[in-house]
Amino acid sequence: MSATKLGATLAKWFSLSYLVPGLAVLFLAIQLIACVVSMSATDFGAALSNSLSLSAILTLTALGLAITFGVMRVINMAHGDLMMLGAYTAFLVTSERYLNLNLYCAIPISFCVVGLVGYVLEIGLIRFLYGRPLDTLLATWGVGILLQQAVLLRFRADLPSMDLPKELQGGVNIGDVTIPIYRIFIVGITAVCLVGVYLWFYKTSFGLKIRAVVQNRPMAAALGISTRRVDSLAFAFASGLAGVAGCIAAYLYRVESNMGSGYVIDSFIVVTLGGMGYTFASVPGGVVVGFESGFLSKIMGNEELAKVAVYMLVVLFIMVRPTGLFAPKERSYD
Numbered sequence: 001m002s003a004t005k006l007g008a009t010l011a012k013w014f015s016l017s018y019l020v021p022g023l024a025v026l027f028l029a030i031q032l033i034a035c036v037v038s039m040s041a042t043d044f045g046a047a048l049s050n051s052l053s054l055s056a057i058l059t060l061t062a063l064g065l066a067i068t069f070g071v072m073r074v075i076n077m078a079h080g081d082l083m084m085l086g087a088y089t090a091f092l093v094t095s096e097r098y099l100n101l102n103l104y105c106a107i108p109i110s111f112c113v114v115g116l117v118g119y120v121l122e123i124g125l126i127r128f129l130y131g132r133p134l135d136t137l138l139a140t141w142g143v144g145i146l147l148q149q150a151v152l153l154r155f156r157a158d159l160p161s162m163d164l165p166k167e168l169q170g171g172v173n174i175g176d177v178t179i180p181i182y183r184i185f186i187v188g189i190t191a192v193c194l195v196g197v198y199l200w201f202y203k204t205s206f207g208l209k210i211r212a213v214v215q216n217r218p219m220a221a222a223l224g225i226s227t228r229r230v231d232s233l234a235f236a237f238a239s240g241l242a243g244v245a246g247c248i249a250a251y252l253y254r255v256e257s258n259m260g261s262g263y264v265i266d267s268f269i270v271v272t273l274g275g276m277g278y279t280f281a282s283v284p285g286g287v288v289v290g291f292e293s294g295f296l297s298k299i300m301g302n303e304e305l306a307k308v309a310v311y312m313l314v315v316l317f318i319m320v321r322p323t324g325l326f327a328p329k330e331r332s333y334d
Contacts, residue, residue, distance in 0.1 A: 045177035047298035053183040053252060055290025056190035060245035061263050062270035062282040063197065064238035069271070070214050070279050071234040074126060075137050078144035080264025082118060082239045086110040086246025087255045088151055091159055102165055103251065107189065110247035111240040118239020122232045130231075148257045159255045186248050193244060194283065200237070201279070210234055266293075266307075273314050275324030284325055289314070 061083055068074050092098045093106040101109075121143060129136040168185055171178040201207040212220040213230045221227050246260070253259065266289060274285025289310060296306035318324070 042176075043298055045179060047295045048177065049179045049183045050297065051291040051294025052179070053186045054294050055287045056186045057245050057249050057263070058266055058270050058290050059283055059286030060190055060193055060241050062267040062274070062286055063194070063279065064241040064245075065264075065267050066271050066274075066276075066279045066282045067197075067238040067241075068235055069276065071210060072126070072130065072231050073133070074130075074235075075133060075140070076126075076235075076238075077137055077141040077264065078121070078147065079140075079239075079242055079267065080260025080262070081144035081147040082114050082260070083242040083246035083249070083263055084151065084257065084260035085117060085147065086114045086243030087250035087259060088155065088246075089113045089243065090247040090250045091155075091162060091255055094162055103168070103247075104165075107244055107247050110243040114243025114246070115236040115240030118242075119232055119236035121239070122235040126235065127228065127231065144260070151257045155257075162251050162255070164251055182251065186252075189244065189248055193241060194280075197241075198280075206230075206233070269311065269314055272318065273324055275326040278326045281324060281326040288325075 061079065064082075065076065065079050068076050068079070089110040090103070090106040093101050093109050094103065099105075121140075125139055125143065126136060129139055164182055168182045171180045172184065199207075201210060209220070209225045209230055212223070212225055213227055217227055220230075245263075249259075249263075270282055270285040270289050272285075273288060274281030274283070292310045292313060293303075293306055296309050297303045300306050300309070
């Protein structure tokens with residue numbers, strides 16, 4: 001690096017617009033580490049298990065958002081409600097009043113059902129709104145409201161809790177720390193989904209077509225790639241991931257018609273933090289946001305206050321690094 005470039009870089013980093021938020025993030029991170037070190041084994045185990053499961057669910061949900069934005073440049077405000085549909089699908093599949101199957105059947109069924117809903121949504125609505133980001137945002141927000149009301153009309157507001165299979169009950173002891181087996185299972189399901197997405201993107205001919213469309217849509221179309229087919233299947237796949245996230249979340253949290261609203265906000269934060277130009281940046285983004293939320297909730301004793309603190313940390317970080325944790329140096333979203 002030349003002396004001129006080095007001087008420009010140092011001047012940039014030591015300017016107030018970068019130095020102040022950077023020092024704030026560093027100070028808050030040190031305070032968080034100090035609080036974690038002073039936690040008891042019981043509190044640490046609870047915070048760790050919550051962080052693991054939350055990180056996994058946010059990663060799955062945000063990965064779907066990153067795919068839809070990366071391929072179609074669509075901001076899907078109904079993504080959280082698609083996740084909610086996955087939770088209700090899991091209820092229908094496992095309830096004794098309906099199919100009376102187990103969780104292992106509910107996961108692939110949720111993926112297929114929500115993926116089908118996403119496919120219909122893309123070919124019936126979103127396809128006609130490409131190139132109009134504000135219209136797409138408003139339309140998908142309206143679709144989310146319709147999905148919530150449709151679920152409320154069919155089911156009552158408070159569904160009974162869902163029982164885990166016996167083999168997923170209990171916990172694993174690591175020293176003085178106990179981690180529930182089901183939360184480890186959630187991390188495993190997320191890892192399987194990530195491997196599946198990687199193989200789909202980089203080891204299949206259709207994944208090659210997706211990457212071609214992401215890089216240069218007009219050129220991909222000129223080479224004979226059906227961009228409409230790529231869009232619809234990519235949107236369906238991203239919706240299916242949201243369905244899987246909703247299915248595994250249904251066994252942790254209360255299943256409600258508005259449960260996806262909070263997750264979609266956190267997922268947008270994850271995608272922004274990871275980097276909008278790189279699909280798999282959702283993984284480190286989800287881990288960071290999930291662990292911050294899990295430990296801050298335990299430290300502060302207030303989940304809503306912890307969310308505010310996480311959002312503040314992310315905003316300060318984005319002020320320092322607007323591209324997020326990972327992002328290609330050259331990419332246009334126009």
